[in-house]
Amino acid sequence: MTLYIILTINSITMGGLLFLLSAGFSLIFGLMRIPNLAHGALFMLGAYFGVTFLRMEVNFWIAVIFSGVALAIIGGVIERLLLRRLAGQELAQVLVTLGLAFIIADVCLLIWTGDPIPLNAPESLRGVERFFGIVFPRYRLAVVVIALILAIGLWFLLERTRLGAMIRASVDDPEMARVTGIRVSRLFTIVFALGAALAGVGGVLSGPILSVYPGLDAEMLPLALIIVILGGAGSLPGAFLGSFVIGFIYNFGQVFFPDLAYVVLFLPMLLMLVLRPQGLFGKDPL
Amino acid sequence: MRERCLIIVTLMSLVSLPLWMGSDYYINIASQILIWAIFALALNVLVGWSGLVSLGHAGLFGMACYTGAWLLEAGWGHFTAVLGAFAMTILVSAIFGALSLRTRGIGFIMITLAISQILWGIAYRWIGLTNGDNGIIISARPTPFGIEMDTPGVFYIFTLIVFLLTMLIMAIFYQSPFGVSLRGTRDQSRRMSALGFNVWLIRFFAILFSGFFSGVAGLLFLYYHQYVSPHVLSLLNSAEVLLMVISGGTGTLLGPVVGAGLVVVIKNVASAYIERWNMLLGVIFVAIVIFMPEGLVPGTQRLFRWVFSRIKSIGAAIKSEAS
Structure with a gap:
């Protein structure tokens, strides 16, 4: 029984982290039609920034915010300088993000070396909380709460603000949105920066749970791909639901089928492709 | 006439390469280039002729490596191992095709990437079957017609024969009615469909064809290194072969071969001076896409x-x- 409770808590935490990773990926994909293959690398870069900020004895939460801001700037620059020049050439954009993924991963290896670096959770969140005789690790609870707050914030941004309405319009019909005077190209920069920032925040938050190591990027990228295929491109609820589904399968799979954990992870994606190629909440097939 | 002379001279110099190329190191690099060229030609069937960009071809390549190594490890002969490896590669290519052909363009890239990551995950994590990160070592190269292939020179000649056969088959394939209809589905899929061609089936066969030659390259790779590890299935590998196809210029027969030569040479030269091959690969990717979108040639x-x-x-x- 305890095992199931622990697994469930871990799954929900993982789901929260995956949401931070995949929300940006999904929005970028939905709006710009680019599968940003550098997204895993941005996640890892965020985590490593967190390492550096913490070594400078910055407060954990400040480190999370700094990391997010740094990644937003990097994302914005990538979009402005590279992807913008290739507007409309999907293949070229994919290849550039792939190239960037390799460059970022190698720079990380160069700067932070190949050893795994554990991140310490903030002082106040170490230890456990007890409810109804069940033990909850405090930090994991906090991660879930933060992910939920960010999810609600994103939902509010997309559904209730002018910017969100413009983004939704551009996802649905970029041509028409342009005609009505929305500067779609500026939205591209904003969304790409936002997605990168979310990945960066997710990276730092994942540090105390997963620790930071080379190869984290390659492990995270396929998860983002699966989640978007499951949930549907450009859909925030899809990314949300998909993240938790994958969070559960990831944790339970590793305990019950350790050899096949990776395969089990991909099964829902294969099923979805066969039964409903547009994903749970998507409008068009990929 | 001039072209024919050029081809004959090239062939002669390729065949006699072990004689005039002094050291074993360079003969081995030549073998590597040929193996990668076969792999790049296989991917070019999809990227260049079908307009389907696969970022998961290392999965097919690695499938042949692992099946071959596994069968040899289990005590089967080379003939069975090679046959088994081809059967497995074709089977996986069929699954690959059935799933990925549900989409086109970006979706195709994502699904091929995801499938190859599954295969990578199996190789890496299912330690009982694949020996995990340690990989599988095979003890000997095959001896076709009693010829030992232990020296670099002999293995090079063997690889060259397979490479030339591949080139020949690719050239015939390109000009065959099937090759023409394949390019038709790339340029005008709707019109092809209206003309009564089964576009899905044509693409599916192209994937099988491409998978088969990826398997050929995979087996050569296995026999060349006499070792296989999960690295052959990695995204890096898929990306490298895609870089070869794109850098050489897609669609032509010679492009992928030139690209393979370039990438293998750069990789070997670079790794002699710097450790940062991944970064260089990334920079080359970005540079090619930005400055030479149509390919190097x-x-x-x-x-x-x-x-x-x-x-x-x-x-x-x-x-x-x-x-």
Whole structure:
């Protein structure tokens, strides 16, 4: 029984982290039609920034915010300088993000070396909380709460603000949105920066749970791909639901089928492709 | 006539390469280039001729490696191992095709990437079957017709024969009615479908064909290194072979071969001086896409033309100044 409770808590935490990773990926994909293959690398870069900020004895939460801001700037620059020049050439954009993924991963290896670096959770969140005789690790609870707050914030941004309405319009019909005077190209920069920032925040938050190591990027990228295929491109609820589904399968799979954990992870994606190629909440097939 | 002479000279120099290439190191690099060239030619069937960009071809390549190694490890002969490896690669290619052909364009890239990551995950995590990160070592190369292939020179000749056969089959395939209809589905899939061609089936067969030659390259790779590890299935591998196809210029027969040569040489030269091959690969990717989107061979031609026209116009300007 305890095992199931622990697994469930871990799954929900993982789901929260995956949401931070995949929300940006999904929005970028939905709006710009680019599968940003550098997204895993941005996640890892965020985590490593967190390492550096913490070594400078910055407060954990400040480190999370700094990391997010740094990644937003990097994302914005990538979009402005590279992807913008290739507007409309999907293949070229994919290849550039792939190239960037390799460059970022190698720079990380160069700067932070190949050893795994554990991140310490903030002082106040170490230890456990007890409810109804069940033990909850405090930090994991906090991660879930933060992910939920960010999810609600994103939902509010997309559904209730002018910017969100413009983004939704551009996802649905970029041509028409342009005609009505929305500067779609500026939205591209904003969304790409936002997605990168979310990945960066997710990276730092994942540090105390997963620790930071080379190869984290390659492990995270396929998860983002699966989640978007499951949930549907450009859909925030899809990314949300998909993240938790994958969070559960990831944790339970590793305990019950350790050899096949990776395969089990991909099964829902294969099923979805066969039964409903547009994903749970998507409008068009990929 | 001139072309024929050129082909004969190239062939002669390729065949006699072990004689005039002094050290074993360079003969081995030549073998590597040929193996990668076969792999790049296989991927080019999809990227260049079908308009389907696969970022998961290392999965098919690695499938042949692992099946071959596994069967040899289990005590089967080379003949069975090779046959088994081909059967497995074709089977996986069929699954690959059935799933990925539900989409096109970006979706195709994502699904091929995801499938190859599954295969990578199996190789890496299912330690009982694949020996995990340690990989599988095979003890000996095969001895077709009693010929030992332990020296680099003999193995090179063997690889060259397979490579030339692959080139020949690719050339025939390109000109065959099937090859033409395949390019038809790339350029005008709707019209092809209206003309009564089964576009899905044509693409599916192209994937099987491409998978088969990825398997050929995979087996050669296995016999070359006599070792296989999960690295062969990694995204890096898929990306490298895609870089070969794109850098050489897609669609042509020679492009992927030139690209394979370039990437293997750069990789070997670079790794002699710096450790950062991944970064260099990334930079090359970004640079090629930004500066030479049509591929290195046509891109270089364009660059030369541009430089020449600049020189000419500057020359003309100087002349007109002088007069």
